[in-house]
Amino acid sequence: MSRARIALTVVTVVVLVAAALGGVGAWRGWFSEPSVEAAPDVQPAGVSDVVTDLRAPWGLAFRPDGSALVTERDTARVLSVRGDTAREVTVVSEARPSGEGGLLGIAVAPAGDWVYVYYTADDDNRIARFRPDQPDARTVVFSGIPKAGNHNGGRIAFGPDGMLYVGTGDAGDRDAAQDRASLGGKILRLTPEGAPAPGNPFGATPVYTYGHRNVQGLAWDGGGAMFASEFGQNTYDELNRIEPGRNYGWPEAEGNSDDPAFTNPIATWRTADASPSGIAVGPDGLVWMACLRGERLYTIKTDGSGAEALLRGEHGRLRHVAAAPDGSMWVLTSNHDGRGDPAPGDDRILRLTL
Structure with missing residues (x-):
């Protein structure tokens, strides 16, 4: 031959x-090659436990009084963390934990008067809200998000405009991500009451962006620019800068594309090095990204350059990261999620000082 x-x-x-x-x-x-290859390791000034002995914590949101609310995916519990103590606030009994589904994201309205939870129900993924003093009196404000054993999305967060942003997954239906009539594979923008937010790019629909595989993290920088982390399939995980109406390519593109119809990520990683979940913008102005399979935190500039790695392999799978009111960064481990190797005391919330 x-x-x-x-x-x-x-x-x-x-x-x-x-x-x-x-x-x-x-x-x-x-x-x-991915745009982020061998990010150098750096060490935070300090790492300590806030609380331990959690079970697959998934979402974290701070209240105006400085306390934090944390969800556990498989127990469907909402916990309140104050100081070094976690106490149960409520159990979202409507949640149906299975696979990657269960009690997922949590968000606190800017005024602190409502708490929102994203969970997998019998037939769909949905969002409910409750008053902090009445956690068992929940009202569903949005429903119909496709559910499956995986790719359920689940991250929710209030943006600088006071609207509720929702990251969804394609729920295993790849074509749904490109279908603007579907809620799967999207970032949604809602009013606090759960209606499509005014000014959305496609009219009276909650769809804000589309062409996503499984959005896991949402965050904004001080200038109001929005960022989202996304699981790739076999090759590229992504960090995207989110702009209304944009198509981020899935399933036609994973990572960068030469098709001008698609918006490219600002940074990509091989899936073994990342598998990203929650993100935050820290007081240092960097995007912080928690990684599950990669078992590390990345920090990266908002233009996608200057990536560095923290905690590489030190605490197992990392589900979420959030900026605390005192200037530290809180990190949720996820070693009891069925894919990790729990150590004594897992799962835990870590506090990193910069």
Whole structure:
């Protein structure tokens, strides 16, 4: 066989295998490198436990009084953390934990008068809210988000405009991400009452952006720029800068694309090095990104440059990171989520001083 025919055969096999693993977007990664490769390790000034002995904590939100609310995915508990003590506030009995579903994100309205939770119910993923003094009196404000054993999205957060932003997953239906009539594979923008927010890019619909595989983190910098982390399939995880109406490419693109119809991420990682979940913008102005499979935190500038890694392999899987009122960063471990290796005292909330 000639060298030319051998080369053609090799390329054909690579493309076919890569296509089977993830389609057109995935095979690009076989011929190019992610934008973040060997991020140097750095050490925070200090690391300490806030609380221990949690079970698969997923969401965290601070209240105006400085206390924090934390969700546990599989127990469906909402916990209040004050000082070094965690106490149960309520159990969201409507949640149906299974696979990656359960009690997921939590957000506190800017005035502190409402608490919002995102959870997997019998037939869908939905959002309910309650008053802090009446945690068992919950009202569903939004429903109909597709559910599945994985790709349930789940992160919710209030933006600088006072609207509620929601990250959803494609729930295993890849084509839903490109279908603006579907709630799967989207970032949604809602009023606090759960209606499509005024000024949304596609009219009277909650869809803010589309073409997402599984949005796991939402955050804003001091100038109001929005960022989201996203699980890739086999090749690229993403950090995206979010702008209204944009198409982020899934399932046609995973990572960067040369198609001008798609908005490229500001940074990508190989999935073994990241598998990102929650993000935050810290007091240092950097995006902080918690990683599950990668078992580390990344910090990165808002233009996608200057990545550094913290806690690499030191505390197992990391689910979420949030900026605390005292200027520290709180990190949730996720070693009881069925994919980790729990150590004594897991799961825990870590406090990092900068």
